[in-house]
Amino acid sequence: MRDQHSFDASGELLEQVNQALCDATPLRIQGANSKAFLGRSVTGDVLDTRPHCGIVSYDPTELVITARCGTPLAELSQVLDAAQQMLPCEPPDFAGTATVGGMIASGLSGPRRPWSGSVRDFVLGIRLITGHGKHLRFGGEVMKNVAGYDVSRLMASSYGTLGLITEVSLKVLPKPRKTLSISLEMDSERALQCLAQWGQQPLPISAACHDGERLHLRLEGGEGSVAAAYDRLGGDLLDGSYWTDLNEHRLSFFDASTPLWWLCLPSNTPLLPLPGEQLIDWAGGQRWLKSHAEAAFIRQVVEKVGGHATCYRHSRTSSPFQPLPAALMRYHQNLKRHLDPCGIFNPGRLYAEL
Structure with missing residues (x-):
C-alpha cells in the first residue's frame, strides 16, 4: 500500500x-x-x-x-x-x-x-x-x-x-480484541502496592494511572481474559477516552502554569517526599510532578532512588534534561562528532555541550 x-x-x-x-x-x-x-x-x-x-x-x-x-x-x-x-x-x-x-x-x-x-x-x-x-x-x-x-x-x-x-x-x-477501563477508589500508597502485586500475575493490564484519589486501569486482550480480570478486580467502568486525555495532557491535572516535571523511576518506587502535586503513570514507573521546588532538590530526591527528572514545561533551569555524568557526556559528544562533525543539527537542544 x-x-x-x-x-x-x-x-x-x-x-x-x-x-x-x-x-x-x-x-x-x-x-x-x-x-x-x-x-x-x-x-x-x-x-x-x-x-x-x-x-x-x-x-x-x-x-x-x-x-x-x-x-x-x-x-x-x-x-x-x-x-x-x-x-x-x-x-x-x-x-x-x-x-x-x-x-x-x-x-x-x-x-x-x-x-x-x-x-x-x-x-x-x-x-x-x-x-x-x-x-x-x-x-x-x-x-x-x-x-x-x-x-x-x-x-x-x-x-x-x-x-x-x-x-x-x-x-x-x-489491536486487542477487547478493551475495558475501570476505576478503583484507593489512596496512592495502596495503589502502588496493588500494582506491584498485580505485575507478578497474569492480569491483562495495559495502562495504570493514579490521580491521588482513584486508580484507573485499562484491561486489554481476549474477551474471556478481560471479563475474568474485571470480575476479579471490580470497580467502576471508566470512559476509554481517559487514556487519550492522559496521553495528550488534557486532564485537569495538566491545566496549570506550575512547572511540570517528568520523573522516570524504577518500578515499585514508593511515594517520593516532594512538594507539589503528583500523578502516577506507567504503573508507578512514570510520575508527573507539578512543583515550584528547585530543580537541584527535585533531582537529588529522584536520583537517590535511581531515577531521573526532566523539566517538561515552564522550565526555570538551563538544563531541562537530566544532567549527564562526565563519562557519559563524553560518549555523547564523541557520537555527535562522528555523525554531525560540524554541529549543524539542533545544536544545544539536549545539552549545551552537544
Missing part, C-alpha cells in the same frame, strides 16, 4: 543540509513544532520536514509500515486503524499536529509503555541525512536486520541532534 498523497522532498532536504554545511549555519529541525516546549531552545535556519510526507509502504500481513518524516502521526494512525492495527507504544499526537519524524526524535510513549515497549523498540530501519551531507539507510523492515551498532534506534530520543530522519520503518501490532 502506498499513499497517493505522498511527496518525496528528500532532494530538497539534502540540498538544504549541504548548503548549511557549506555556510557553517546551524539548522533547527522541526515538523509541526508540537514539542518546542521540550528541551533547550535552538537558534538556526528552520528545516521544515512536513513537505516530505506520505506512507511509502504498508502491508498489514507483514506488520510493518514505512512512512516519511513529515507524515502526520494522526494520518499514520488512521491508516493502521483501518487495518485494525496500531503502534503499541501510543506516542502522543498533540491534537493531530505531531509528525512521524518528531515521534521518533522525541521518543515519547503513552500509557501502554511498560507493557508493550517504547518508540525505540518498534523502529526497524530509517533513512537519515547525516552531518556529512549523505543520505543513508540503516536497518531494514524485519527484526533480524536490527543487530550490531543500531543507528536506527539510536535516533529515538535524540531530538534531531544526530541527523535528519527522512523515513522510518516501524513494527506494528494488531
Whole structure:
C-alpha cells in the first residue's frame, strides 16, 4: 500500500543540509513544532520536514509500515486503524499536529509503555541525512536486520541532534480484541502496592494511572481474559477516552502554569517526599510532578532512588534534561562528532555541550 498523497522532498532536504554545511549555519529541525516546549531552545535556519510526507509502504500481513518524516502521526494512525492495527507504544499526537519524524526524535510513549515497549523498540530501519551531507539507510523492515551498532534506534530520543530522519520503518501490532477501563477508589500508597502485586500475575493490564484519589486501569486482550480480570478486580467502568486525555495532557491535572516535571523511576518506587502535586503513570514507573521546588532538590530526591527528572514545561533551569555524568557526556559528544562533525543539527537542544 502506498499513499497517493505522498511527496518525496528528500532532494530538497539534502540540498538544504549541504548548503548549511557549506555556510557553517546551524539548522533547527522541526515538523509541526508540537514539542518546542521540550528541551533547550535552538537558534538556526528552520528545516521544515512536513513537505516530505506520505506512507511509502504498508502491508498489514507483514506488520510493518514505512512512512516519511513529515507524515502526520494522526494520518499514520488512521491508516493502521483501518487495518485494525496500531503502534503499541501510543506516542502522543498533540491534537493531530505531531509528525512521524518528531515521534521518533522525541521518543515519547503513552500509557501502554511498560507493557508493550517504547518508540525505540518498534523502529526497524530509517533513512537519515547525516552531518556529512549523505543520505543513508540503516536497518531494514524485519527484526533480524536490527543487530550490531543500531543507528536506527539510536535516533529515538535524540531530538534531531544526530541527523535528519527522512523515513522510518516501524513494527506494528494488531489491536486487542477487547478493551475495558475501570476505576478503583484507593489512596496512592495502596495503589502502588496493588500494582506491584498485580505485575507478578497474569492480569491483562495495559495502562495504570493514579490521580491521588482513584486508580484507573485499562484491561486489554481476549474477551474471556478481560471479563475474568474485571470480575476479579471490580470497580467502576471508566470512559476509554481517559487514556487519550492522559496521553495528550488534557486532564485537569495538566491545566496549570506550575512547572511540570517528568520523573522516570524504577518500578515499585514508593511515594517520593516532594512538594507539589503528583500523578502516577506507567504503573508507578512514570510520575508527573507539578512543583515550584528547585530543580537541584527535585533531582537529588529522584536520583537517590535511581531515577531521573526532566523539566517538561515552564522550565526555570538551563538544563531541562537530566544532567549527564562526565563519562557519559563524553560518549555523547564523541557520537555527535562522528555523525554531525560540524554541529549543524539542533545544536544545544539536549545539552549545551552537544
